[in-house]
Amino acid sequence: MSAAWVVVIVVGVVTVACKAAGPVLLGSRPLGERTLRVVELLAPVMLVALVVTQTVGGDKAIVVDERIAGVAAGGIALWRGVPLVPAMVIAAVVTAGLRVLV
Amino acid sequence: MRAAAPLALGPLLFGLSFGVLAVEAGMSTVAATIFSATTFAGSAQFAAGSVLEDGGSAAAAVLAAAFLNARYAPMSIAVASLFQGSRARRLVESQLIVDESWALAGRGGRFERHVLVGAGLLLYVLWVSSTAVGTLVGDRLGDPADYGLDAAFAVLFLGLALPYLRSRRALEAAGLGAVLVLCLLPVAPPGLPIVAASAACLLGLRR
Numbered sequence: 601m602s603a604a605w606v607v608v609i610v611v612g613v614v615t616v617a618c619k620a621a622g623p624v625l626l627g628s629r630p631l632g633e634r635t636l637r638v639v640e641l642l643a644p645v646m647l648v649a650l651v652v653t654q655t656v657g658g659d660k661a662i663v664v665d666e667r668i669a670g671v672a673a674g675g676i677a678l679w680r681g682v683p684l685v686p687a688m689v690i691a692a693v694v695t696a697g698l699r700v701l702v
Numbered sequence: 703m704r705a706a707a708p709l710a711l712g713p714l715l716f717g718l719s720f721g722v723l724a725v726e727a728g729m730s731t732v733a734a735t736i737f738s739a740t741t742f743a744g745s746a747q748f749a750a751g752s753v754l755e756d757g758g759s760a761a762a763a764v765l766a767a768a769f770l771n772a773r774y775a776p777m778s779i780a781v782a783s784l785f786q787g788s789r790a791r792r793l794v795e796s797q798l799i800v801d802e803s804w805a806l807a808g809r810g811g812r813f814e815r816h817v818l819v820g821a822g823l824l825l826y827v828l829w830v831s832s833t834a835v836g837t838l839v840g841d842r843l844g845d846p847a848d849y850g851l852d853a854a855f856a857v858l859f860l861g862l863a864l865p866y867l868r869s870r871r872a873l874e875a876a877g878l879g880a881v882l883v884l885c886l887l888p889v890a891p892p893g894l895p896i897v898a899a900s901a902a903c904l905l906g907l908r909r
Contacts, residue, residue, distance in 0.1 A: 606760040641903040653756065
């Protein structure tokens with residue numbers, strides 16, 4: 601089986617179980633406070649980690665290229681209140697534009 | 703349904719772009735569409751796709767996605783009382799819990815079942831169908847880097863992260879995770895830095 605199919609099946613099963621945790625498995629019984637504090641941090645930590653790899657990640661290297669300018673432009677747009685989709689378009693246009701020019 | 707309508711454009715475009723990424727990650731149209739139909743959680747799917755596209759292992763992609771989706775356990779517990787009927791029915795309906803439907807359903811201060819299910823269904827149909835179309839676009843697109851899509855995906859992750867970064871604790875943990883990634887990128891195999899960054903969540907154990 602290809603890596604892609606393994607990911608599709610295993611992630612699918614894990615996600616179905618997480619979403620069913622309350623309605624099917626545990627009911628409204630809350631998780632312990634310590635567990636909750638760790639779980640709450642997973643989404644922000646993983647998403648920011650992905651921002652970093654997607655921006656400067658290379659083949660076993662930190663690569664600084666046109667992506668940084670595009671991500672900076674998109675990030676500033678988000679910070680100024682631009683919605684996510686237009687901010688992504690700004691990042692793509694800046695990055696693709698620089699790749700053509702440089 | 704009406705409450706979810708303004709949110710429709712986003713998922714449609716995200717589904718399209720996930721389809722494009724899935725092709726780059728080595729998924730067929732069938733695999734990518736089944737992924738969207740079973741996992742139905744954009745951020746985790748983009749994470750898994752991003753790791754695979756970088757040449758990471760299946761294990762790294764699975765862990766990154768599973769860590770991201772762990773949040774659905776406490777989120778589903780918070781809305782558990784809305785789901786009634788047989789176990790099978792609760793199992794199926796609970797799959798409609800996704801960030802947007804969950805947030806919309808709780809807007810009024812207490813969770814409303816018809817909003818969660820209605821918005822969830824609409825988002826589900828949009829997400830699965832646009833993923834399938836996106837893979838067909840991706841097949842014809844050539845190198846997504848030519849269109850700057852790699853940077854656009856970074857901004858997508860940033861935009862998804864922002865709502866979670868309101869507390870000081872979350873900012874500290876995310877900052878530590880980012881440092882871990884930067885330290886590991888030059889030495890570790892692809893995908894591993896993201897998985898290792900999850901250790902930063904242990905900051906949550908502090909008082």
